[in-house]
Amino acid sequence: MKTGLIPDIAYALMTARLRQTLVAAAGVTFSITMFVALLGFMNGLNTLLDDLILNRSPHVRLYNDIKPSPVQPISMATAYKDDYHFISSVKPGAVRKELYNSGAILSALKADTRVAGVSPKVTAQVFYNIGPIDMTGVINGIDVENEQRLFFFANYVTSGRASDLEDVSNSVILGKGAADKMLANIGDIIQVTSITGDPLSLKVVGIFQSGIAELDKVQSYASIRTTQKILGKTNNYLTELQIKLHDMSTAPSVAKEYADLFRCDSEDIQTANAQFETGSSVRSLISYAVGITLLIVSGFGIYNILNMMIYEKMDTIAILKATGFSGSDVKLIFLVIALSIGFFGGLAGLIFGYILSLIIDNIPFVTAALPTIHTYPIDYNLKYYIIAAIFSLVTTYLAGYFPARKASKTDPVNIIRGK
Amino acid sequence: MDSNIVLKAQAIEKYFTDPEPFKVLDNVSFEILKGEFTSIVGKSGCGKSTLLYILSTMDTDYSGQLWIGGEDMKIKSEKELAAVRNEHIGFVFQFHYLLNEFSVLKNVILPGLKLQKLSPKDLEEKAMLHLKQLGIDSLAPKMAYKLSGGEKQRVAIARALINDPLIIMGDEPTGNLDHKNSEIVFDIFEQLSKEYGQSLLIVTHDDEFAARTGKTIIMEDGRIVQKN
Numbered sequence: 001m002k003t004g005l006i007p008d009i010a011y012a013l014m015t016a017r018l019r020q021t022l023v024a025a026a027g028v029t030f031s032i033t034m035f036v037a038l039l040g041f042m043n044g045l046n047t048l049l050d051d052l053i054l055n056r057s058p059h060v061r062l063y064n065d066i067k068p069s070p071v072q073p074i075s076m077a078t079a080y081k082d083d084y085h086f087i088s089s090v091k092p093g094a095v096r097k098e099l100y101n102s103g104a105i106l107s108a109l110k111a112d113t114r115v116a117g118v119s120p121k122v123t124a125q126v127f128y129n130i131g132p133i134d135m136t137g138v139i140n141g142i143d144v145e146n147e148q149r150l151f152f153f154a155n156y157v158t159s160g161r162a163s164d165l166e167d168v169s170n171s172v173i174l175g176k177g178a179a180d181k182m183l184a185n186i187g188d189i190i191q192v193t194s195i196t197g198d199p200l201s202l203k204v205v206g207i208f209q210s211g212i213a214e215l216d217k218v219q220s221y222a223s224i225r226t227t228q229k230i231l232g233k234t235n236n237y238l239t240e241l242q243i244k245l246h247d248m249s250t251a252p253s254v255a256k257e258y259a260d261l262f263r264c265d266s267e268d269i270q271t272a273n274a275q276f277e278t279g280s281s282v283r284s285l286i287s288y289a290v291g292i293t294l295l296i297v298s299g300f301g302i303y304n305i306l307n308m309m310i311y312e313k314m315d316t317i318a319i320l321k322a323t324g325f326s327g328s329d330v331k332l333i334f335l336v337i338a339l340s341i342g343f344f345g346g347l348a349g350l351i352f353g354y355i356l357s358l359i360i361d362n363i364p365f366v367t368a369a370l371p372t373i374h375t376y377p378i379d380y381n382l383k384y385y386i387i388a389a390i391f392s393l394v395t396t397y398l399a400g401y402f403p404a405r406k407a408s409k410t411d412p413v414n415i416i417r418g419k
Numbered sequence: 420m421d422s423n424i425v426l427k428a429q430a431i432e433k434y435f436t437d438p439e440p441f442k443v444l445d446n447v448s449f450e451i452l453k454g455e456f457t458s459i460v461g462k463s464g465c466g467k468s469t470l471l472y473i474l475s476t477m478d479t480d481y482s483g484q485l486w487i488g489g490e491d492m493k494i495k496s497e498k499e500l501a502a503v504r505n506e507h508i509g510f511v512f513q514f515h516y517l518l519n520e521f522s523v524l525k526n527v528i529l530p531g532l533k534l535q536k537l538s539p540k541d542l543e544e545k546a547m548l549h550l551k552q553l554g555i556d557s558l559a560p561k562m563a564y565k566l567s568g569g570e571k572q573r574v575a576i577a578r579a580l581i582n583d584p585l586i587i588m589g590d591e592p593t594g595n596l597d598h599k600n601s602e603i604v605f606d607i608f609e610q611l612s613k614e615y616g617q618s619l620l621i622v623t624h625d626d627e628f629a630a631r632t633g634k635t636i637i638m639e640d641g642r643i644v645q646k647n
């Protein structure tokens with residue numbers, strides 16, 4: 001019963017000052033709307049930019065790096081064991097880029113439960129022969145099916161069909177930049193030469209656009225078998241294994257473990273793409289800062305309006321106190337007013353924020369660099385809505401607390417005598 | 420303590436320090452018995468209102484003792500004093516203090532809703548009964564600010580009565596009314612005292628009014644100079 005009385009009085013006070021109340025609520029609504037839309041948009045963009053790199057990057061790469069042996073012969077000589085070895089100008093020996101024993105590694109990885117998938121790869125340094133000019137390039141020999149499953153390969157094939165790589169023998173999907181330079185179209189035949197092998201004619205079955213122009217000028221894709229042919233190697237020759245894990249955060253430790261276990265080099269995604277992580281977190285930080293600033297500004301609006309309301313309602317406060325309402329009852333009344341403004345203003349803000357996100361989500365955003373994107377990206381993560389809701393209640397509570405305390409402390413005698 | 424004593428004040432003293440220290444109330448002691456209709460008179464500035472605010476528990480900054488309904492007011496917290504005002508004291512101000520945001524009926528039952536002894540429905544019935552006695556039952560659904568001064572004062576009396584208080588206090592409740600309305604309000608007080616045994620303590624400037632009450636306390640410079 002009493003729980004109904006306080007909101008009842010709060011409601012009456014609010015409706016008596018309806019316009020001010022609505023202005024205060026509109027302030028909260030505006031800031032929550034902007035908060036939700038801004039964070040959704042910013043993080044949508046973040047995810048987009050991250051995916052540009054991270055979706056296509058393996059969590060762990062296993063390969064053989066060209067580097068000098070870490071153990072030089074002199075350190076194995078027992079006679080000089082305790083001496084300091086001065087060695088300079090060390091050169092790598094005749095190492096092969098091949099990943100040794102790749103078949104055994106593959107089957108070991110398939111048995112590992114942490115691994116979501118493995119896509120083998122052969123990289124070949126080639127020259128694209130365009131009339132009299134040779135242009136350097138890289139042909140990645142890939143397993144199309146795995147590459148599609150793990151790295152969404154087909155998303156970036158803007159014309160032609162990715163699966164043709166396996167179905168058409170001696171076929172290639174050219175990077176957009178490379179294709180433009182060669183004036184090559186689907187169905188054309190191009191010539192490539194590897195550093196070690198003989199020239200080979202390849203049929204263009206598609207065009208590939210990664211979104212990173214520099215990459216598309218050099219990179220092309222072929223099947224593993226075709227690439228092995230370019231290099232003149234047998235069909236167990238692999239240069240790299242690309243691994244996707246179930247939990248990306250374990251990549252650094254897993255990479256280290258595999259490097260020791262398989263005696264090869266490894267690289268994890270965090271090390272390879274550290275700069276993207278930093279960029280994302282800075283962008284999120286900025287959008288949170290802007291959003292929270294908006295909320296605090298609207299909090300001051302509520303503070304002002306409640307202060308004004310309390311000043312105007314001195315008589316009411318005095319009567320309530322004279323007829324038996326305690327200071328804490330009066331405080332509660334004004335806190336209920338503040339929280340109602342926060343709650344309903346915030347709720348409207350969440351709805352409008354969602355609508356604004358939908359609108360942004362439908363604005364066309366076409367760029368050559370991002371072939372799979374057609375509208376602005378929005379992240380509809382529930383997290384932002386929850387943060388916004390909590391923040392609107394906390395700021396309105398704080399904004400209401402001080403005026404409410406002032407109201408609870410007002411001395412009715414002063415007001416009644418003051419007339 | 421005699422259960423017939425509704426209010427007992429003993430050696431009440433109060434100082435104001437602003438602008439310079441001076442004693443507004445000096446050794447004020449008296450009792451009000453059940454059903455007694457008491458008036459306080461005195462020159463302007465002699466401390467009548469100040470005394471009434473202390474007796475109504477709104478002002479706690481004084482020395483001396485105060486019992487209401489046999490309970491010591493000095494040892495009560497702010498919240499407990501609010502509860503005492505709610506249940507045991509009905510206050511009628513000189514200016515018609517009603518809540519403009521509410522209807523007449525709601526104004527009357529609000530202290531009852533706070534007390535929670537009766538259901539809202541019973542409170543409304545009771546309030547209508549009082550309003551009828553006061554001749555303003557037709558005004559019940561009206562918003563409070565739409566009433567005339569005399570009507571407002573009668574609503575305030577109905578509000579003061581809603582929780583069956585031990586005592587009704589008034590600070591010049593007729594001070595702002597014309598002669599006719601003053602008569603009406605006085606008649607109501609007299610009736611409450613005579614027919615219902617309601618205790619009343621009313622501050623007034625009107626000697627004619629005071630002469631008609633059961634007992635009159637005359638104050639001068641913060642002291643009681645005569646009780647009869």
Ligand SMILES: Nc1ncnc2c1ncn2[C@@H]1O[C@H](COP(=O)(O)OP(=O)(O)OP(=O)(O)O)[C@@H](O)[C@H]1O
Pocket residue numbers: 435436437438443461462463464465466467468469470
């Ligand atoms: N807050 C205050 N600070 C200082 N002095 C005050 C304060 N309130 C009242 N006084 C002084 O105390 C004295 C008593 O005031 P009080 O209001 O009790 O008089 P009163 O008897 O009710 O007069 P009136 O008949 O004019 O209403 C006056 O001299 C007044 O100026």
Ligand SMILES: [Mg+2]
Pocket residue numbers: 467468469590
């Ligand atoms: Mg006075």
